Amino acid sequence: MNDHGGIMGSDFPLLSSAILHEVKNHLTELQWRLAARSDASAEQALVANCAQRLTDLLLAQRDVSGLLLADIDAHCPADLLQELATGYAGLFPTLTVDVQLDNAPVTAFYDAFLVRLALGNALHNACHHARKQVQLSVHSSNEGTVFQMTDDGPGFPSDFLAQGAAAPSNPGQTGTGLGLYLAGRIAALHRLGEHTGRVELANAKAGGGIFRLIVP
Amino acid sequence: MLSRLYGKRILLIEDQEMMRNQLRLSMTSVGCKRLLAVTSIQLALEAIETETFDLILCDYNLGENTNGQQFLEFVRSRELISRNTLFIMITAEQSYQKVMLVAECTPDDYLLKPFTPAQLNVRVDRLIERQEALEGLNRACDQRRWDLVIAKCDKLLTERNKYVFDVHKIKGEALLKSGRAADARQHYETVVLQRPLGWAKVGLARALEAEGDVDGACKILREIIVESPMVMQAYDLLARLLANSNKHAEAMAILHKAGEISPGTMSRLRSLTTLAMGSGHNDIAEQVMSNAILVNQYSPVRDVGDYALLSKALVNQKKGDAALDVVKQARKGFTDSDSNVVLDATECVIYQRAGDNEKATAALTRAMVSDMTGIPLDVAMSVAEALLAVGRENDALSLIKQAIQNTPNDHNLMQKVQAVLGTDGKGDRAADIIASSRREIIQLNNEGVRKADAGQFDEAVTLLSAAADRLPNNLQIVGNAALALAQFMVRDGVDSERLNNCLRYRNSLAEQSSGDPKLRQIDVNLQRLKR
Numbered sequence: 052m053n054d055h056g057g058i059m060g061s062d063f064p065l066l067s068s069a070i071l072h073e074v075k076n077h078l079t080e081l082q083w084r085l086a087a088r089s090d091a092s093a094e095q096a097l098v099a100n101c102a103q104r105l106t107d108l109l110l111a112q113r114d115v116s117g118l119l120l121a122d123i124d125a126h127c128p129a130d131l132l133q134e135l136a137t138g139y140a141g142l143f144p145t146l147t148v149d150v151q152l153d154n155a156p157v158t159a160f161y162d163a164f165l166v167r168l169a170l171g172n173a174l175h176n177a178c179h180h181a182r183k184q185v186q187l188s189v190h191s192s193n194e195g196t197v198f199q200m201t202d203d204g205p206g207f208p209s210d211f212l213a214q215g216a217a218a219p220s221n222p223g224q225t226g227t228g229l230g231l232y233l234a235g236r237i238a239a240l241h242r243l244g245e246h247t248g249r250v251e252l253a254n255a256k257a258g259g260g261i262f263r264l265i266v267p
Numbered sequence: 268m269l270s271r272l273y274g275k276r277i278l279l280i281e282d283q284e285m286m287r288n289q290l291r292l293s294m295t296s297v298g299c300k301r302l303l304a305v306t307s308i309q310l311a312l313e314a315i316e317t318e319t320f321d322l323i324l325c326d327y328n329l330g331e332n333t334n335g336q337q338f339l340e341f342v343r344s345r346e347l348i349s350r351n352t353l354f355i356m357i358t359a360e361q362s363y364q365k366v367m368l369v370a371e372c373t374p375d376d377y378l379l380k381p382f383t384p385a386q387l388n389v390r391v392d393r394l395i396e397r398q399e400a401l402e403g404l405n406r407a408c409d410q411r412r413w414d415l416v417i418a419k420c421d422k423l424l425t426e427r428n429k430y431v432f433d434v435h436k437i438k439g440e441a442l443l444k445s446g447r448a449a450d451a452r453q454h455y456e457t458v459v460l461q462r463p464l465g466w467a468k469v470g471l472a473r474a475l476e477a478e479g480d481v482d483g484a485c486k487i488l489r490e491i492i493v494e495s496p497m498v499m500q501a502y503d504l505l506a507r508l509l510a511n512s513n514k515h516a517e518a519m520a521i522l523h524k525a526g527e528i529s530p531g532t533m534s535r536l537r538s539l540t541t542l543a544m545g546s547g548h549n550d551i552a553e554q555v556m557s558n559a560i561l562v563n564q565y566s567p568v569r570d571v572g573d574y575a576l577l578s579k580a581l582v583n584q585k586k587g588d589a590a591l592d593v594v595k596q597a598r599k600g601f602t603d604s605d606s607n608v609v610l611d612a613t614e615c616v617i618y619q620r621a622g623d624n625e626k627a628t629a630a631l632t633r634a635m636v637s638d639m640t641g642i643p644l645d646v647a648m649s650v651a652e653a654l655l656a657v658g659r660e661n662d663a664l665s666l667i668k669q670a671i672q673n674t675p676n677d678h679n680l681m682q683k684v685q686a687v688l689g690t691d692g693k694g695d696r697a698a699d700i701i702a703s704s705r706r707e708i709i710q711l712n713n714e715g716v717r718k719a720d721a722g723q724f725d726e727a728v729t730l731l732s733a734a735a736d737r738l739p740n741n742l743q744i745v746g747n748a749a750l751a752l753a754q755f756m757v758r759d760g761v762d763s764e765r766l767n768n769c770l771r772y773r774n775s776l777a778e779q780s781s782g783d784p785k786l787r788q789i790d791v792n793l794q795r796l797k798r
Contacts, residue, residue: 078381079289080286081381082382099381099383133389134389137385138382141385
């Protein structure tokens with residue numbers, strides 16, 4: 052067996068896992084060093100984005116192997132949004148990340164880990180495009196629990212709105228193609244009877260993008 | 268605002284120096300009372316032996332083939348840490364999250380790398396908030412005072428706060444643990460009506476099993492596997508119920524399916540090995556267990572019984588020398604007396620199968636040199652197997668019977684007895700032995716209680732004390748022996764020998780089950796002696 056055969060063979064998952072672990076450790080080190088400075092929030096956001104892309108890649112891999120599965124339990128959606136807002140407010144200090152919890156249900160039913168990833172991706176995207184403010188909220192509707200993110204940026208391009216959370220047409224493209232697709236897959240893993248979760252994109256009348264993740 | 272970490276005691280398990288230093292800095296800057304940072308599972312185990320922690324922060328990947336999941340499985344399954352100790356697993360990739368969903372083996376939360384100090388703090392803060400809200404409840408669980416747990420749950424459920432489903436989960440467990448199967452079923456049915464959550468449906472299946480409705484339990488478990496394939500507990504429970512009904516091939520298929528989703532806990536791999544052997548697939552058994560031992564070679568979750576299982580799978584394939592090597596390897600890591608008994612008994616079987624009667628007899632003699640009273644079920648089963656191998660069937664059966672009567676409620680009793688009986692255990696033989704052993708001890712217990720109720724304390728005490736000495740882990744017998752002695756002394760006055768025996772049984776019961784309702788009855792009678 053030549054060297055190529057060896058590395059692409061049975062050891063490959065172990066190798067990729069070891070490299071991933073190493074990279075994530077380095078990213079954590081970088082993240083914490085940057086956090087210790089007061090002038091490096093843009094760099095911190097970049098690190099967070101790199102890590103998110105790696106995580107997306109792994110999620111996509113699990114999706115392809117049919118192992119992207121949800122572990123649904125009762126959680127407090129208000130806590131989740133506050134936690135996300137705290138994390139991103141530090142990464143985008145020029146923005147106001149506002150959390151509206153007036154209509155938040157006490158508990159909702161979802162896979163906390165997956166929904167946190169999906170909302171994290173969307174929030175990163177919203178912060179990236181916002182001018183001054185991003186607003187997070189959660190409420191109950193007849194479809195279930197609606198997590199919503201509104202930014203005051205230019206809004207989604209019309210072709211993006213048309214495509215929605217379908218599979219990314221150009222996997223090589225930068226931006227949110229894969230993240231949005233995964234958010235749609237994660238939402239769809241949430242089912243209750245006839246109802247299935249989904250992702251919804253819209254543009255606000257006053258401008259700015261609206262992202263909604265709805266779980267039954 | 269003061270961080271909720273203020274004044275807390277934290278154990279940090281992290282082999283990477285940089286991460287360790289960064290986390291240490293972050294935790295101490297918010298005012299934790301004590302922070303102990305260690306680099307390995309071994310050092311962490313030493314730490315929890317002498318200290319109590321409010322929070323354990325553990326990296327999944329700990330080097331040398333060990334991981335945080337092995338540590339968590341070990342400390343939770345042996346109850347080495349309180350339910351009030353928070354456990355956070357730090358992982359590099361999200362798939363670790365899905366390793367298992369058995370409640371005892373699930374951390375309180377996972378933290379995905381990389382994370383900022385602010386993200387860590389806010390997450391820990393939320394978890395401590397929950398810990399504080401459920402503190403009294405968890406403490407009562409630690410003390411196994413199930414009636415108190417249920418009462419506290421009912422009170423908390425009226426508050427309708429964000430922890431309502433956590434409380435439902437704990438209440439269901441408490442109902443099952445206190446033997447209130449019908450109440451547990453009703454409780455889980457109510458939760459499932461609100462939302463068909465995986466854990467609630469597993470709870471419902473467990474309640475149905477406890478009520479004797481095995482078919483109903485299996486039906487629900489199959490539903491869970493289709494609807495929520497991540498609920499690993501459903502596979503484990505279904506496989507056990509199928510194996511108990513002699514459906515070994517089907518049980519094995521279920522565990523295989525579980526293995527495709529997650530590599531599984533050591534206990535699942537043990538079940539799979541036992542089932543594979545039970546259905547004649549010794550090669551699969553060998554493969555599963557040798558791999559499990561290799562993966563866990565530096566982990567505390569390994570057990571001497573794992574080596575005995577592997578050795579048995581090898582012997583069944585006529586690989587005697589390899590089986591002896593496994594025993595030799597095990598002797599290096601397991602030197603306590605119970606382990607020696609298991610390994611001597613295993614050697615006996617290996618030599619007997621190889622036709623070396625002399626060495627087989629010598630090994631059996633070594634295995635049986637110590638007192639067999641009250642030895643753990645697995646150890647007894649190993650010796651019984653050796654006795655069967657050398658043709659001492661009556662001795663083997665009487666040891667099996669004693670072991671069953673000592674621990675009549677072990678969930679895997681059927682599988683274990685079937686495994687010992689081997690090909691002879693097919694059909695209803697194992698079930699018959701278990702049923703008759705249980706029946707005999709229930710009759711003895713009832714006879715003792717009846718005599719005590721009739722005031723024939725002398726006879727009751729003779730009967731129950733002899734049984735309690737023979738079966739020190741049968742809590743019903745031990746409790747009733749203590750109670751009969753206490754009642755005897757209330758009527759006829761204190762006698763030092765009776766008092767000593769009564770206290771010995773009472774303390775043994777308290778040690779094994781501090782929330783046992785019989786303790787109160789015994790103590791009320793002992794109080795009356797003081798007056």
